[in-house]
Amino acid sequence: MTIQVDRKLMRSVFVDTVIESLATDPKLVLLTADISSWSFDEARVTYPDRVVNVGIREQAMIGMAGGLALNGFRPVAHTYTPFLVERPFEQIKLDLGHQDVGAVLVSIGGSYDDLPRGRTHQAPGDVALFDTLPGWTVHVPGHEDEAEKLIRDAIAGDGRVYVRLSDKANAEAAPVLDGFTVLRQGSAGVVVAVGPVCDDVLAATATADVTVLYASTIRPFDHAGLRAAVAGAQPNVVVVEPYLRGTSSYEVAEALGDVPHRLRSHGVRRDEEVRAYGRAADHDRLHGLDAASLAESIGEFLR
Incomplete structure (x- = not known):
């Protein structure tokens, strides 16, 4: 029960x-x-x-x-x-x-x-x-x-x-650390999940051979943690943030300044304002932040 x-x-x-x-x-x-x-x-x-x-x-x-x-x-x-x-x-x-x-x-x-x-x-x-x-x-x-x-x-x-703070929350709490928590390890790339997008990231990468990092503190950005994760995998980095897409791209570039890498950013779209109302889950889909959209995008990126 x-x-x-x-x-x-x-x-x-x-x-x-x-x-x-x-x-x-x-x-x-x-x-x-x-x-x-x-x-x-x-x-x-x-x-x-x-x-x-x-x-x-x-x-x-x-x-x-x-x-x-x-x-x-x-x-x-x-x-x-x-x-x-x-x-x-x-x-x-x-x-x-x-x-x-x-x-x-x-x-x-x-x-x-x-x-x-x-x-x-x-x-x-x-x-x-x-x-x-x-x-x-x-x-x-x-x-x-x-x-x-x-x-x-x-x-x-x-x-x-x-x-x-957000109304959206993950099913379970993660350790509260100053830097990244390693939730899963793999070799094809590194996926960074920030705050309440974590459950969707884990679902999207359930069958992917990737390292998943989690952060509830995103500034200061854990440069050393990302470098360590990339050192053990292919230099393919995906960042999923619940705010403006690409916000942490600069931090990734700083962390991996001497490491050739590929980056894909997920977050709230910059290219077009969404004027719909609906529910938060609808906007997640519009911005590509739901598990299905993330799985498709991350899979294509890694291929």
């Missing part, structure tokens, strides 16, 4: 983890911009100076985070991906990066989780934007247990950390 175990969404894990941390860390301050603010109503009563909802003022939220960090606090800022990264990008660049202070930015919505709300709630270019700024750690958990550990570690640290 199979026992069904209820699982929390990563968003719920974030809420629970922050509430628990507020009770033990007097320097922790949570900033929300309406999104999820209702989840912290009780915490706001208990910690009125450390749980602040700024309303739909995302630029101000990041500015406040910078000011709090300058005064010794550990700010956590949270909202949907485009409102957390794209709208206040100048403040992220200046108020956090240029001032060289730390903060934890936690997004929800992934690239296109909330499709009924349309393009305003989609931001597949978020990780590519962070690549233009130095000093950021980027986590893309693929399971709620990974999300909990990554968020706790980020809160306990003092650096600049972006945690990208």
Whole structure:
């Protein structure tokens, strides 16, 4: 008999983890911009100076985070991906990066989780934007247990950390490491799976003779881990990311700068904007991120 175990969404894990941390860390301050603010109503009563909802003022939220960090606090800022990264990008660049202070930015919505709300709630270019700024750690958990550990570690640290949460999750958690986890070994090539695309990658490569690497932390990029994997296989590299296609191509090129190699990137399409609504699974197919599309593409690439 199979026992069904209820699982929390990563968003719920974030809420629970922050509430628990507020009770033990007097320097922790949570900033929300309406999104999820209702989840912290009780915490706001208990910690009125450390749980602040700024309303739909995302630029101000990041500015406040910078000011709090300058005064010794550990700010956590949270909202949907485009409102957390794209709208206040100048403040992220200046108020956090240029001032060289730390903060934890936690997004929800992934690239296109909330499709009924349309393009305003989609931001597949978020990780590519962070690549233009130095000093950021980027986590893309693929399971709620990974999300909990990554968020706790980020809160306990003092650096600049972006945690990208999604409704999509893998069936099982992987070890939370700074670099790649080797899930499968083969000789025909190396496939890198980032966060919640892992189950689809494993299904797509079930009969392929490839090494599969997994990452829930994609920045810094594990150059040494990729080099080691390529050394034991043909230099055919496939990267599957749940955001803009080709985002990590530069990192692969840096890691294998002196190694002749072939690269194929999978992710959200750059060539055409998808204006359909539907479900996330429909968009996975449109972007070639479902298991069947990945199997066809990876198989053709290796042949």
